[in-house]
Amino acid sequence: LRDLPAEARIVIVGGGVAGASIAYHLAQLGEPSLLVDRNQLTSGSTFHSAGLVGQLRGSVSLTRMMMHSVELYRTLDCGWVECGGLRLACSPERLDETRRQAGWAQTFDLPLELISPAEAVERFPLMSDDGVLAASWLPTDGYLDPSLLTYALADGARAGGCDIHTNTRVTGIEVRDGRVRGIETDRGSVAAELVVLACGMYTPEVAALAGVHVPIVPMAHEYLVTQPFQERRGLPTLRDPDHLVYFREEGGGLVMGGYERESAPWGLDGIPPDFNGILLEEDWDRFEPLTVAARMRVPAMDQITVTRLINGPEAFTPDNEFCLGESEVGGLFVAAGFCAHGLAGAGGIGKVMAEWIAAGEPQLDLWQMDIRRFGAHYRSPQYTLARTKEVYETYYDIKPPHHERSAGRPLRMSPVYAWHAEHGAVFGEKAGWERVNWYEPTGIAEEHRACRETAALFDETSFAKLEVTGDLQPLCNRTLGPVGTIKYTQMPNARGGIECDVTVTRLAEDRYRVITGTAFGGHDRAWLEKHGLEVRDVTFEYACFGLWGPRARDILPALDFPFMHWREVTVGSVGVLAARVTFVGEHGWELYCPMERGLELWEWLWEAGQPHGLVAGGYRAIDSLRLEKGYRVWGADITPDVTPAEAGLAKGDPPRRLRCLVLEDPRRIAFGNEPVRAGDEVVGRTTSGGYGYTVERSIAYALLPAAVDGDLAVGLSGEWVPARIEREPLYDPDNARVRS
Ligand SMILES: Cc1cc2nc3c(=O)[nH]c(=O)nc-3n(C[C@H](O)[C@H](O)[C@H](O)COP(=O)(O)OP(=O)(O)OC[C@H]3O[C@@H](n4cnc5c(N)ncnc54)[C@H](O)[C@@H]3O)c2cc1C
Secondary structure: OOOOOOEEEEEEEOOOHHHHHHHHHHHHOOOOOEEEOOOOOOOOOHHHOOOEEOOOOOOHHHHHHHHHHHHHHOOOOOOOEOOOEEEEEOOHHHHHHHHHHHHHHHHOOOOOEEEOHHHHHHHOOOOOOOOOOEEEEEOOOEEOOHHHHHHHHHHHHHHOOOEEEOOOOEEEEEEEOOEEEEEEEOOEEEEEEEEEEOOHHHHHHHHHOOOOOOOOEEEEEEEEEEOOOOOOOOOOEEEEHHHOEEEEEEOOEEEEEEOOOOOOEOOOOOOOOOOOOOOOOOOHHHHHHHHHHHHHHOHHHHOOOEEEEEEEEEEEOOOOOOEEEEOOOEOEEEEEOOOOOHHHHHHHHHHHHHHHHHHOOOOOOOHHHEHHHOOHHHHOHHHHHHHHHHHHHOOOOOOOOOOOOOOOOOOEOOOOHHHHHHOOEEEEEEOOEEEEEEEOOOOHHHHHHHHHHOEEEEEOOOOEEEEEEOOOHHHOOOOOOOOOEEEEEEEEOOOOOEEEEEEEEEEEOOEEEEEEOOOOHHHHHHHHHHOOOEEEEOOOOEEEEEEEOOOHHHHOOOOOOOOOEEEEEEEOOEEEEEEOOOOOOOOEEEEEEEHHHHHHHHHHHHHHHHHHOEEEEOHHHHHHHHHHHOOOOEOOOEOOOOOOOOOOOOOOOOOEEEEEEEEOOOOOOOOOOOEEEEOOEEEEEEEEEEEEOOOOEEEEEEEEEOOOOOEEEEEEOOEEEEEEEEOOOOOOOOOHHHHO
16 A cells, blocks of 8 residues: 555545546646545445436536536546437326426537337337337437446546545544644545545545535435346437336346335445445345336336346435535535436536636536535434435426425424414425415415505515624625615626625624525525625524515505615514515515514514505515516526626626516416527527516516527427517516605
8 A cells, every 4th residue: 555645735535436537627627636535446336336327407507517427428438338318208297397308408408309109119129118108319318337437537537646545544534723624544644725525425424524514315226237138239228207217228138227116215323334345135125116117118127037136325415416515614525415326427526526626616506516505404314314215206206397395394484384374375395494385365366466556475584694794895796885774786706607696784884684595595604704704694583574565654654764774663562673675576674573573573564464455475476576577586597607797787798698588478487497599599598487467477587698689489398489578677667666
């Protein structure tokens, strides 16, 4: 064994496919690293992977990452077979999903086509077309040899100066003043500026050495390998999500795996310290239902001898997205939790992580995969487990727009939760919070109308609320006003993209309350702290209710002060910070009070509002109201990849712009990610959409080249619905309602 160096600028822990790819991409950027693995390269989950590489995923960034993987694999000696991939649709709902995905694929530049069952059989002659309505066909999908890939990446990394030490176990992580300083191993310590944990399912235990919590659960995942029974045919990969199974060719035989309805979490009390290069025992009972489905789809499976059933654990996250990025310990990065997509993802994962590490910020919008998305509630092992089981067991299920998950609910509740339930609320969940989507007896349309015509009351207690001390101005692209005022502002990143989109309540000369979206508290907090500000999360200290509508002033006549100002007032007998802001485009306030007084305040407002036609409303009405008014949503319309000028939130002449589209057919609704066409060319994608009940139009926002104009069309489930760009906002363009 060679001696470990005493120091290295960048240390990567984990020699699976992820660690090797990060080392490879760092080397490409001229950043040599030190990689250590407690055992051999590939001896974690990587060696027993089925090696399928599919590219189409639900988000642009993730799909781009997968596409980068394929481009890279074509150039490496990794057994890459670009055989194409088939995905079957066996129900009308699945067909609709497939069409929606085909729409996304167009905006991602993926050559995905919809084909008939007969064409699918032509490509995969062993399959039965029983029950198949259509299939999608992606000619650039394929499979590879996981170990070869890892070794090829490691070789490339070595050639760029990476120093790889196997049989070197990390036993400690040194942290001082909130930053990582190095690692301790069973073979000595290494001082380091940056440490990347790419330890697969072992990541939680390694991260814990630095006091960092990573919500990853190892789950046993199985596939079988058959004996060769035919000449190699160049079959494509085949996925039959309605029957939970996937196939690929292996020599002259098949590999077949799937997602069991009954998942098998593993190693919950700790992964054995010598668990490397080992498989779990075959679990035929759990796999049996999948073999029945497989025989139905590929009847030849009946006659083929199975060589072995591979059962191996793999790192899953509670939302089935990767876990990437810098932890709360400065310089300590995580890249793990690949949810059985680590091989497909590795190329892209290596690239985005290397760029992130080198630049200190991700170079594209990775929010969905960002470790900061996990709030404190994921510290509960039971909650994390319940959520992870749910995503595994429903992996192939159709998730229509507005899909809500059910595991681990209810978790976080506003003080008004019981009142909402008694009044027929239909709840949705965000970041663990139960939020009213709408009230059954009233309905979204009625709630919307009340807000425009009389008044509506919304429970927005789940808003993330951060109290910030220090000089906030340098981070903001708008000038903050004096104490007593409120500013809506963006915080741009180094690329000029919108890293945070917040309202800032100036409480004192150097103290602010920053309000941001329910799920963005961790993200925004990290951004503020990274820039030297002191942040206290007060989300759980204050309830927040939005009271808006033309009659709001009749309900609270004493609250007579200008737009974008705040005052401390008493409502009923509750002390309240009233902020005159709006996300719905009507006169009114956000009212913040101590959490324990929330119910009392809500009930007082409810009673006081009855003579004025007050209606309680939910988040779906808010969404319809804000769309009409052109208010942007971070994470959808605006992201770290979109600049304020592109978003129409600052002056400038950018080459692409966020535009308001109106669909010709008001009954057709866009949800986001749909392709937008000008003539025959796909020119962009929608970012969000919905129905505006006041303007009575179907609205979609879309990022489009600035020059695009005229007649457009939005691709909704395979149909092109005519649309045109409209001047925005559609509702109250002069802001008369808000300022009145
Ligand atoms: C049955 C099965 C089938 C799969 N099929 C596919 C598929 O078809 N397509 C696909 O894309 N993905 C698939 N996957 C998923 C894929 O295998 C994983 O996502 C991927 O291999 C994870 O790689 P990794 O580098 O993150 O982790 P790992 O390969 O687990 O590597 C982590 C490494 O960290 C090391 N380590 C841990 N602790 C320490 C420590 N304290 N000090 C030093 N080193 C440490 C370990 O020794 C290990 O080598 C499958 C997984 C399973 C289980």
